């Protein structure tokens with residue numbers, strides 16, 4: 063096995079661009095992303111939500127990679143055979159739209175190419191873009207097993223899709239039925255309810271007079287006024303409906319009306335679905351063009367007339383308006399109604415209109431033959447797709463994180479409607495149903511040679527394709543080889559975690575659960591589930607908390623951000639940006655702060671490596687605890703405490719908190735305090751810190767690796783040469799630190815915290831007194847119980863706070879001079895001030911007292927104001943009162959100093 067040659071010397075600054083590609087290639091060449099199947103060990107598996115093959119990774123994918131890769135690397139470092147299985151989605155309608163737009167630029171439509179030519183062209187495009195998506199994941203450090211990469215149109219998935227379809231069909235769960243569907247005239251396909259965007263549209267409500275019919279079919283002067291937003295559909299009216307409880311129309315129910323212009327007689331029916339408060343309480347019924355009217359028509363046996371074709375053009379049923387677009391027909395019909403005195407009046411009206419979520423066209427509801435999945439029908443006694451999917455979550459066999467989404471999931475599942483799975487597209491899984499000239503249906507997995515009923519070989523396959531979510535809904539088991547009985551399926555199924563944006567909970571999560579519980583039910587309740595836990599992450603909004611959209615022009619490309627700040631900084635920033643399930647804002651400052659953290663770590667690691675020179679060091683051993691200095695025992699104890707915290711935080715999916723805890727430890731405890739304190743010790747010939755520095759850096763890099771994989775690997779490669787212990791060839795396959803508790807030392811931690819606080823106080827006093835940075839002052843520490851710790855760390859205090867510390871008894875007499883005082887617990891800090899010009903000092907103190915007194919005056923006045931007190935929140939008032947008390951103490955202190963001048 064080759065190793066990654068450590069660089070002779072690390073450059074002074076961290077340059078992600080020179081590190082990331084080289085490191086990733088090394089990992090991939092070593093085969094670290096491919097798990098070894100070991101029946102003795104429990105695997106960890108996670109399936110990548112397959113991005114649409116249509117394009118680029120967006121910020122959401124970047125966040126997904128950061129979350130998943132952190133989990134995957136953490137599990138891998140714990141020795142579990144870990145599989146992150148990547149894939150790409152053929153994304154039926156989205157991809158077809160992209161190719162159609164390309165064709166349009168050449169003046170072509172898909173019909174010019176024909177189905178085969180169009181599909182071939184799409185494949186060419188897919189081959190080009192698929193590898194690009196994988197490369198984008200690589201740039202973000204995703205340790206996915208590319209040897210198992212799955213495309214949702216791979217032969218294996220085709221087989222899984224067809225097998226599922228055929229089984230559902232044989233169990234009576236798939237049926238073909240005429241239903242009112244959402245039709246996009248632009249995309250020329252049916253859409254599921256989830257693919258419809260409802261937008262409030264300012265429109266008009268047209269009131270039209272429908273005359274009553276008298277003897278011999280003659281129109282009477284009396285009429286019923288109906289209100290409609292779509293007068294162009296009146297050519298297809300087959301009735302008028304009123305509410306049976308509406309007294310205004312009681313007498314008229316059952317009578318006939320004459321449809322204006324068209325002249326067809328239509329009945330007045332009574333139906334509970336009619337709202338008396340809408341318009342006049344009488345509505346036209348157009349079963350061919352409205353889902354509610356469809357239902358009314360079904361109940362009253364009204365004729366279905368379809369007056370528009372699938373591009374929303376009026377057809378032969380529209381009489382004089384044949385051939386017009388829907389908008390042209392509306393204008394012409396309104397004109398004619400007006401002319402003939404049928405238009406009563408027009409009102410402004412805002413209502414919600416369904417639009418295609420892909421192309422934004424206004425949808426036309428039309429009745430159409432489609433394929434459906436009956437999600438409530440039982441395929442075994444007591445078992446339906448929706449029922450089982452709800453039960454698995456209710457029984458806790460599938461856990462939802464954060465838990466609040468459980469209610470959303472269950473509510474949807476409990477109210478779910480049949481799923482329309484056919485799409486009138488060319489790109490996708492063509493429905494495995496074949497028709498013979500006699501209309502027999504053959505529903506099989508493999509292309510049939512002849513009709514199953516009559517043996518005819520003149521077969522025609524159903525032209526529709528399946529909804530894209532049908533194939534991605536099979537992801538966990540189909541990606542692992544189902545319906546084959548593969549080693550991968552047996553070993554890696556069910557998967558561990560699954561994660562996605564909460565916005566695709568119904569599209570994807572719900573369908574995966576339904577399909578898995580059906581296809582994998584032979585494994586029994588515990589093991590049929592597709593995954594044990596599903597994590598819903600939030601959305602990333604822009605800095606102003608707006609949703610990122612192409613039209614707003616505020617989209618951030620994760621690859622651009624990663625190139626600018628480094629992939630590690632990008633991962634750290636988005637991972638720590640929000641708790642699981644919560645939205646976050648994208649802020650450049652957070653990216654820059656994460657980059658600063660990487661630089662800080664780099665510099666500190668360089669210091670450690672420099673101090674190790676050409677030495678190899680062993681790990682500090684707990685049995686030698688007493689031989690170590692208090693700083694050593696403190697940092698080792700803190701490290702172990704951190705390890706326990708990180709373990710618990712990662713296990714409960716609080717990745718953001720884990721990231722913050724590691725950063726705080728490395729930045730504050732390790733870099734700012736421990737490393738600084740070792741400088742003077744090493745200079746003085748104290749050898750003990752070297753092993754501690756190496757050990758803490760080693761563990762720190764291991765802990766941080768899942769979140770910031772590149773920089774930690776690069777630094778660790780440089781460090782491992784200094785380790786006496788045998789190490790694996792890469793940090794990514796090294797063990798993850800687990801707190802053994804051997805170094806836990808509450809006394810050392812408490813003592814060092816005190817020392818740090820004392821140092822902070824000294825620095826604050828220096829700043830407050832405006833002591834020149836270079837001045838080395840005496841400081842007297844009148845310590846109680848902490849005297850020993852302060853004495854032991856005196857040299858470090860001298861070095862890091864640039865003072866000469868003297869630890870003395872409480873109440874000891876100090877040499878004559880001026881002092882600045884601070885009190886930290888039982889330690890009185892007295893900083894000897896340089897001699898000052900008493901005149902200038904008096905002026906300075908008086909000015910400071912004046913400013914503080916003015917501030918107090920303002921606070922007092924505000925706090926005395928009853929109106930303000932009534933309105934301001936409690937914490938604001940409490941804060942002001944605290945400030946006032948502090949300022950008062952400060953002024954007293956300043957006055958005392960003024961007195962002794």
Ligand SMILES: [Zn+2]
Nearest residue numbers: 246249418421
């Ligand atoms: Zn559309």
Ligand SMILES: [Zn+2]
Nearest residue numbers: 498502513516
């Ligand atoms: Zn036949």
